[in-house]
Amino acid sequence: MWNNLRKRSFRGGIHVEDHKEQTESQPIEILNPGEKVVIPLHQHFGTPAEPLVKKGDEVKVGQKIGEGKARFSAHVHSSVSGIVKAVDYYNHPSGQFVLSVIIENDGEYAPFEESKEIRDPFSLSPQQIIEKVREAGIVGMGGAAFPTAIKLNPPPDKPIDTIIINGCECEPFLNADNRLMIEYPGDILKGAQLIKIATGAKKIIIGIEDNKPDAIKIMEAHSKSFPFTEVIPLKTKYPQGAEKNLIFALLRRKVPAGGLPFDVGVVVQNVATAKAIWEAVSRGKPLYERVVTVTGPGIVNPKNILVRIGTLIQELIDFCDGLKEDTKMIIIGGPMMGVAQWSLDVPVIKATSGIIALTSIPPDEERPCIRCGRCSEHCPMGLVPTQLMRLTKFGKLIEADKWGILNCVECGCCEFVCPANIPLVHWIRTGKSKVTLLKKQK
Amino acid sequence: MNKKEEKIFTIQSSPHLKEKESIPRIMYTVVISLLPAIGASIYFFRFRAVAILITSIISCLFTEGIILLIRKKPINSLWDGSAIITGILLALTLPPSLPLDLVFIGGVIAIGIGKQAFGGLGYNIFNPALVGRAFLQTAFPVAMTTWTPTILQKVDISTFATPLGNLKFNQAIIKGTLTPLKDLFWGNVGGCIGETSAIALLIGGIILLWRKCIDWRIPAGILSTLFLFTGIFWLINPNKYASPIFHLLAGGVLLGAIFMATDMVTSPITPLGNWIYAIGIGLFIGIIRLFGGLPEGVMFSILFMNAFVPLLNQFTRPRYFGEIKK
Numbered sequence: 001m002w003n004n005l006r007k008r009s010f011r012g013g014i015h016v017e018d019h020k021e022q023t024e025s026q027p028i029e030i031l032n033p034g035e036k037v038v039i040p041l042h043q044h045f046g047t048p049a050e051p052l053v054k055k056g057d058e059v060k061v062g063q064k065i066g067e068g069k070a071r072f073s074a075h076v077h078s079s080v081s082g083i084v085k086a087v088d089y090y091n092h093p094s095g096q097f098v099l100s101v102i103i104e105n106d107g108e109y110a111p112f113e114e115s116k117e118i119r120d121p122f123s124l125s126p127q128q129i130i131e132k133v134r135e136a137g138i139v140g141m142g143g144a145a146f147p148t149a150i151k152l153n154p155p156p157d158k159p160i161d162t163i164i165i166n167g168c169e170c171e172p173f174l175n176a177d178n179r180l181m182i183e184y185p186g187d188i189l190k191g192a193q194l195i196k197i198a199t200g201a202k203k204i205i206i207g208i209e210d211n212k213p214d215a216i217k218i219m220e221a222h223s224k225s226f227p228f229t230e231v232i233p234l235k236t237k238y239p240q241g242a243e244k245n246l247i248f249a250l251l252r253r254k255v256p257a258g259g260l261p262f263d264v265g266v267v268v269q270n271v272a273t274a275k276a277i278w279e280a281v282s283r284g285k286p287l288y289e290r291v292v293t294v295t296g297p298g299i300v301n302p303k304n305i306l307v308r309i310g311t312l313i314q315e316l317i318d319f320c321d322g323l324k325e326d327t328k329m330i331i332i333g334g335p336m337m338g339v340a341q342w343s344l345d346v347p348v349i350k351a352t353s354g355i356i357a358l359t360s361i362p363p364d365e366e367r368p369c370i371r372c373g374r375c376s377e378h379c380p381m382g383l384v385p386t387q388l389m390r391l392t393k394f395g396k397l398i399e400a401d402k403w404g405i406l407n408c409v410e411c412g413c414c415e416f417v418c419p420a421n422i423p424l425v426h427w428i429r430t431g432k433s434k435v436t437l438l439k440k441q442k
Numbered sequence: 443m444n445k446k447e448e449k450i451f452t453i454q455s456s457p458h459l460k461e462k463e464s465i466p467r468i469m470y471t472v473v474i475s476l477l478p479a480i481g482a483s484i485y486f487f488r489f490r491a492v493a494i495l496i497t498s499i500i501s502c503l504f505t506e507g508i509i510l511l512i513r514k515k516p517i518n519s520l521w522d523g524s525a526i527i528t529g530i531l532l533a534l535t536l537p538p539s540l541p542l543d544l545v546f547i548g549g550v551i552a553i554g555i556g557k558q559a560f561g562g563l564g565y566n567i568f569n570p571a572l573v574g575r576a577f578l579q580t581a582f583p584v585a586m587t588t589w590t591p592t593i594l595q596k597v598d599i600s601t602f603a604t605p606l607g608n609l610k611f612n613q614a615i616i617k618g619t620l621t622p623l624k625d626l627f628w629g630n631v632g633g634c635i636g637e638t639s640a641i642a643l644l645i646g647g648i649i650l651l652w653r654k655c656i657d658w659r660i661p662a663g664i665l666s667t668l669f670l671f672t673g674i675f676w677l678i679n680p681n682k683y684a685s686p687i688f689h690l691l692a693g694g695v696l697l698g699a700i701f702m703a704t705d706m707v708t709s710p711i712t713p714l715g716n717w718i719y720a721i722g723i724g725l726f727i728g729i730i731r732l733f734g735g736l737p738e739g740v741m742f743s744i745l746f747m748n749a750f751v752p753l754l755n756q757f758t759r760p761r762y763f764g765e766i767k768k
Contacts, residue, residue, distance in 0.1 A: 016459060257765050323449070328451065336458070338458065340458065367563070368562070370468075371709075371711050376711060381764075384711060403762075404765065420464075
C-alpha cells in the first residue's frame with residue numbers, strides 16, 4: 001500500500017511552473033472558421049493520405065477527402081462544406097510545406113451524410129469498433145498523432161489487460177484535455193469502454209496530474225457508473241504524460257527499450273482521443289474538430305476553443321482579441337515539445353493541443369559543458385544527454401546507439417535544466433535521425 | 443492586429459522554456475560556500491592569508507584573461523566565476539609562509555597549464571588548482587613544507603609541524619603529542635591556510651549539497667573509504683596508526699573531498715563512475731598517508747583519479763529506462 005503513501009511518479013523529470021491558471025476555468029467556446037480552410041493530408045505519424053478531391057469539387061462536412069492507404073496512415077475528412085479551391089502545398093505546424101486541401105467555406109456546414117445513431121455501441125464487436133475508428137481518421141490527439149486504429153489492434157501474441165486514459169496534460173499552459181474532462185466526462189468514459197471492448201482489456205485507469213483537482217473530482221464521480229474503471233491522481237511532474245513514464249507510474253511496468261506499450265499489456269489513449277472514439281463509433285462522426293488552448297503571456301484574452309481542423313491559427317488568435325505588442329514567439333503544442341511558428345497562416349491539425357504566445361525567449365548564449373550531470377539526473381529515460389550530444393558531434397553513431405540515443409523522447413528536460421544553455425535536444429534529434437539512417441543502410 | 447502588418451517571430455528548436463540556472467550562478471554558489479573556509483583562514487593566519495588569497499585570485503584572473511585574448515575567445519567568460527574559484531582553491535592549499543611570487547607562479551601554472559592548455563572551462567582533465575599546487579610542491583619543496591603556527595598557537599616555531607607531519611615524523615602517538623581532535627575540528631592547527639578548520643569546510647559542504655552543486659557520492663565515497671581503511675589499521679595497532687577520525691579531520695581531506703574532487707569538470711558524470719572515483723581517491727589517500735614518504739596524499743590522489751575520469755565515463759554507462767539485460 002506504499003503507493004498511497006507516496007504520490008505515483010517516475011524517476012527523473014522536472015518541476016515546471018504550470019502556467020495553467022490563465023485558461024483552467026475558461027469553458028470551451030466554439031469558433032467557426034472563416035472563408036478559407038486548409039486541411040493538410042499529413043496530420044499523423046506515418047505515410048500521408050492521398051487526396052480524393054480535386055480543384056472545383058464540392059465537399060460536405062465529414063466527407064473523406066484524403067485516404068490513408070498505407071498501414072501507418074489515417075484518413076482525412078473535410079471540416080466544412082464548400083468548394084475545393086486547390087490541392088496544393090501549404091504551411092504546416094511542423095514547419096514544413098505539406099500537401100493540403102484548401103477549401104472555400106460556404107458557411108452552411110451541410111453534413112455529408114445523416115448521422116447514424118447506433119442504439120447500443122457497446123454491443124459491437126472489436127473489429128467493428130476498430131473499423132469505425134479507422135474510417136473516422138482518428139489519431140492520437142495528445143501530440144504524437146499515432147493512428148489510433150493500429151493502437152487498438154495489438155498483435156495476437158500480446159494480450160492487453162489494462163487501458164490507460166492519459167489525462168495528465170503535463171505540458172505547461174495547456175488546458176484542452178483538462179476542460180474536456182470537466183465538460184465531457186461521460187463521452188471520455190464511454191470512449192474508454194469502447195477501447196476496452198476493442199482490445200479485450202480487463203480494466204481502465206484514468207491518470208490525471210494532481211494540479212487538476214476539478215477534473216479528478218468530476219472524472220471520479222462519473223467513473224463510478226462504469227465497471228473496472230478507476231481514476232488515479234498522479235504527482236504533477238513533467239513529463240508525467242509521456243507514455244512509458246505514465247505506464248511506469250501507474251503500474252510499475254517498464255516498457256522494454258525499443259518496445260511499445262503492447263509489450264507490457266497496456267494501451268494508452270489520450271482523453272481527447274477517447275472522446276473522439278466515442279463520437280465516431282456512436283454517431284459515425286469523423287475527426288474534424290478539436291479543442292485548442294490559446295494562451296500564454298502574449299495573448300490578450302486566453303481561451304479554450306473548439307475549432308474545426310483546418311482553421312488558420314490567425315483566426316484563433318483574433319478570436320482571443322489578438323496578440324500583445326511584445327509577443328516574441330508563437331508555439332503550436334506545449335512550450336516543452338511544441339514547434340515554434342514563423343507565420344500565423346498555419347492550420348490547426350488533429351494533434352494541435354495549444355497555441356502559445358510567449359513574450360520572452362530563453363537565453364541562447366551557449367557555454368561549454370561543465371559535466372554537471374543535471375541533464376542525466378533529470379532525464380526520464382535514464383539517458384546521459386551530454387554524452388549523446390558529444391557522440392553525435394564527433395560522429396560516433398554506433399557509440400551513440402549503444403548509449404541509447406533512440407530511446408530519447410525529446411521531452412526537453414535536459415535542455416530545460418542545462419546551465420550552459422546547450423541545445424541538447426537539437427543535437428540528440430540530429431543524432432537520432434543519423435543513427436536511424438545508419439541502421440536502415442545496414 | 444492588422445493582417446497586412448508583418449510580425450517577425452523567433453523560431454528555434456524546442457524546448458521553449460528554461461530554468462534560471464547558469465554556469466556563473468553555479469560558480470558563484472561555490473564561491474559563497476567557500477566563504478566560511480576563507481573566513482577561517484583569515485582568522486587563523488591574518489594578513490598572510492589575505493595576501494595569499496588576493497595574489498592567487500589576481501594571478502588566475504590575469505592568466506585567464508591574457509590567454510582568452512590570445513585565443514580570441516569572448517573575454518566575458520573571465521567573469522563566469524571559474525577562474526576565481528581556481529584562485530581561491532589554490533590559495534587555500536598553500537602554506538601561510540609561502541612567498542607571494544611563488545603564489546603568483548602557482549596561479550599562472552594552474553590556469554595556463556591546468557585549464558587553458560586543454561581548451562579552457564569544461565575541457566580540462568585535471569583540477570587546475572591542484573595542477574598549480576603540484577607544480578609548486580615539486581619545484582619549491584622547501585617553501586611548500588615550511589609551516590608556521592596560527593596566530594593563536596603558542597609554540598616553538600623552529601620545531602613546528604602540521605598534525606600529519608607530527609604524526610609521521612615525530613612519533614606523536616608514542617610521545618602523546620598527537621594533535622587533539624578538538625583543535626582539528628575548529629582549525630587552530632598548522633597547515634595550509636584553508637584546510638585547518640573542519641567546521642568551516644563542513645558548512646561549505648552543506649551549502650553545496652543543499653544547492654546541488656556537488657554530487658554527494660564523491661565526499662561520501664572518499665570519507666567512508668578513508669575511514670574504513672585507516673580504521674582497520676588503527677584497530678590492528680593503535681600505537682602505530684592514528685584513529686580514523688583523526689585522519690578525516692587532519693590535513694586536506696575535507697577540503698579535497700568537498701571542494702576539489704567534486705569539481706564537475708574533472709569528476710565522472712555517471713553515478714557508478716563517481717563511486718569508483720571517490721573510493722579510489724580515499725584508498726590512495728590512505729595508502730600514501732600510512733605507507734608513503736609524504737605525510738599527506740590528498741593532492742596526488744585526486745590528480746591521479748582525475749586521469750581515470752574519461753575512462754570511467756566510458757565504462758560506467760548507466761542503464762537506461764527499459765534497457766534489456768544482455
